[in-house]
């Protein structure tokens with residue numbers, strides 16, 4: 166919309182007049198309307214922040230498969246709506262052009278990382294684990310000292326359970342956690 170100079174002055178004067186008549190400016194109401202407009206047609210998902218073991222509740226709003234808003238869940242007993250800076254910045258993990266989505270492989274002597282399929286990456290890792298286990302197995306004590314597992318603060322209880330079972334099954338006692346290093 167284009168306004169002539171005269172129309173602009175008229176509009177400004179009438180706006181000032183309305184504001185100066187003491188009509189209450191309902192900031193909360195305006196904020197709520199803005200909030201609803203921002204989230205229009207978005208689907209709401211309750212979730213948990215995965216950055217640390219605090220397990221703060223978050224609410225995600227997704228529109229057209231894009232995360233458009235993220236905030237602390239006011240009904241969650243742990244954080245009651247608040248988030249620390251890591252949790253508040255969680256959206257950058259989801260919507261980040263630098264995020265690596267596929268495995269990369271650098272062959273022996275190679276200088277460049279090459280993209281490979283998940284199947285090829287899993288097979289390579291499985292073969293390496295088997296070779297190390299077979300060549301270092303100690304029959305007298307039924308274990309190997311050459312395999313270890315380094316967990317992460319990003320793992321949940323179920324993932325930790327599976328990884329602990331896995332490394333025990335491989336015959337190693339070396340199960341560590343990145344947060345203690």
Ligand code: SF4
Pocket residue numbers: 214215216217218219220221244247248249250251252253
């Ligand atoms: S918001 Fe912060 S304190 Fe809460 S779980 Fe995430 S990283 Fe931990």
